[in-house]
Amino acid sequence: MQIKRLIGIFFAAATAILLIYAGSGCANIIAPSGGPRDSLPPQIVRADPPNETKHFNQKKITFYFNEYVDLNDVYQNLVVSPLPKIPPQVDRKLKTVTVKWKDSLKENTTYVLNFTNVIKDITEGNKARDMLYVVSTGDYFDSLQLSGNVKMAKTVKPDSTLTVMLHSNLEDSSIFKQNPDYIARLDSSGNFLFRYLRPGTYRLYAIKSEGGSYMYTSKQQVFAFADSPIVVTQVPPPPVRLYAYVEEEKDQQPGGNAEEPELDKKEKRLKFQDNLQTGKQDLLSPFRLTFPSALKNYFPEKMVLTTDSTYTPATGYKFTLDSTRRIITMNMAWKEGTRYNLVLPRDFASDSLDRGLLRPDTIVFTARERKEYGQARITFNNLDTSEHPVLLVSQGGAIRNAFPLKSKVLDIDLYLPGEYDLQILFDRNGNNQWDPGDFIKHRQPEFIVPLDRKLTFKPNWTLEPEINLKPSP
Template sequence: MFAFLMRAKNILLAGLLLVAVAAVLFTETGCASIVPPSGGPRDSLPPVIISVMPENETLNFDAKEIKIEFDEYVELNDIYKNLLVSPFPRIMPEVSRKLRTVTVKIKDTLQPNTTYVYNFAKAIKDLNEGNQGKDLLYVVSTGSYIDSMELSGNVRMARTGRPDSTLSVMLYNNLDDSAVVKERPRYISRVDSTGTFFFRYLAPGQYRLYAMKDESGAYMYNGEQIFAFADSVVTIAEAPPTPIRLWAYEPEKKKEETEEEVEVDEKEKRLRFKTNLEASRQDLLSALTITFEQPLKVFDTTKMHLSTDSTFKPITGQRFTLDSTARVITMNMNWMEDTVYNLVLEKEFASDSLGRQIFKQDTIMFRTKSRTDYGQVRINFVDVELERHPVLLITQGDQVKDAFTIPANRIIDLQLYNPGEYDMKILYDTNQNEKWDPGAFFVEHRQPELINSIDRKLVVKPDRTEDFEIKRGRGLPVNPLR
């Protein structure tokens, strides 16, 4: 009885204490706020294998089913695209998951005395946070030993010098060039964010090495993907070969002359066009272009007259051309600076495929720029390797504005250059045609030409002369791409 009363007393005292604390909090804050409990830090750890049956590195493997248990609930991540099996099977295994367990049912007939590697790294992720697995390799052998040879390397894009983490790297034990088109590889790996690849558990032998962007999962080259190839056969022996650098390229797409689709108002009877003038100013270094909505059926240069004064007295020296689409007229001219020009177009100077003409004689009036509108630039390439036929590419975005072969004195002078901020790159122009050429695998076995990015901006200001000194460690990489 005494114990019961003491317990009741204690409960009563505890209740009064809670009431007092609540009253104090309410008095100090004016109101009571309820704070939900914290969920704790976000789980950033990838799922980890805690058991697998049969065991990893099992010899004389002949099982038809593999069960893998993880330390947390997992789900499959585009399994038939992301699961890599080497050697590549004719029939991919059937994969399913339930809670923490992934089951792999082998459908293919395994080759004798062969080491098999199942790479689940991108194929498994945890259920809640989506963390992908890392280094989830399951290795078994149908023989009495596990192959242990290795091969590593790096893949970069020849045109930019940057890695592409979407590429796959492949080894073929069929050394014929046609194998990459007709059959799947023996071994597959993926590059990481730095372009590095690493093969483990390889069998000794000779292989062809390729890299490719394969979005279909077929792992066969169709001639249109991003592609890279090693110049010579790779020999896998006791001592690992030196890491191999591959240069990937995207084949040039064949240019097809197609008419640009333009909405045509059939009721519109006037011939419409536009020029490349900017605020009625003509660049001293460029041609004047006139672009039409539809191809021209009639084009008469005798009805186009150029003059430089208010009397419209014609001048000569201009040359008109019509491009292959019959939509663009180009007028080339040695322009005089800061000069007003009048281009008079007679009514009959042109008509398009719908028979439309301008309603009456028209005049395009414009003024050329002054020399002071441009900047002057001198670029001195201190230690660029002339024997590699370097070409300076001046770019904005993905567009190459100009290309200049670097001369013997390593100095390029730009007398008149449009103000702006530009990127600079060095093209190592193997065939000396002043443009980048991709590789050609079949027949020629020609590697792509390489481009070095210069880590300095070319800033051109109007009526200013700028001097740039480019050398290794100051613009050029210390070790230019090879």
């Protein structure tokens, strides 16, 4: 009995050991969680000198926080108003941040340091929001405000990377020659708020700052301006709306000529590309040949267009070469379902290396049929023709057509199947295209308002949507 009892104890102990090892091999070992995730931004415990100090004359400010902190793009995010000529030096160490003034302070002036998005904690990267430090070199604090909103004129959407500026110098030239008195950032909705302003009259601008400069130095900068000066008094002015624009797109070249690509000297023949889609020609578009480099010689009289398999000569077509000498366009009233043959002899064109075709070539294509297209009959409610509205139809970010709206019903014929975006251009000058602003002429940009409606064209099908319009911004 004693032996059996010992054997039973042995097997029980062995089983327990095996279960322990089995559990350690199969289960995941989970470390202690350490409590809930820290979601609070750092808080200022103390500032030296304290916030809202009057007769401020210090060159150094020290902030003490309740946890270890780090800096986040300090020279990009820190807003100091009024704007100093030399930005202050900002350093951090453990739980402290030190600001050292590098510029002389003005008398009887309220200075504001806005640390929004500048200070973050070490562990979770939580950023401080709306952290202001205010001091005055006099015996009072300026306390006036100005608010507003900035949208892009071409999309009526915000761009939070823009900076809003106030100039006490009311001359137009100030935006080109000097930094502003006050700056403010935009939030994600395009809203801005100036606080602790001194009474006065200001010019209001918005700009995309480049290289730390807050001056309008290029027509390729995003820019906006208020039509008239803003008077800031004890009675806050109504919120101001600005519309930003770019006067010249970066990909535009003076004179309209694109940069000439480098020639491939190893290539022995003249290359080109047509704009056909699977061998079919759009009934509403011209035929185009695009060359990788400019043509030196071009003989349109040698190019022949014929029809059908009998190569019957066609009539009514015309060739033109664009100003870059890289695009040949053939305009023609295409007949649906008709086969065309464009005959190109070897010497119809050559580039600067005197390369032509190695042998005659013929491009064969067929004009599309009407049944391949969709149609639309659109009814516009609340149409105000005095605002010169133009319907812009685009696909893939490229505008396909512009339709001036002269009545509440618009008929669109022959549109290739696909989904298209819609926008309304409020076309002040009636040229059927968007025009940017011009600060020198004090002309505001035109507006393009996207519609929350798309058109999906189907072959041989007519759409009949109704669209409710809103007045221009």
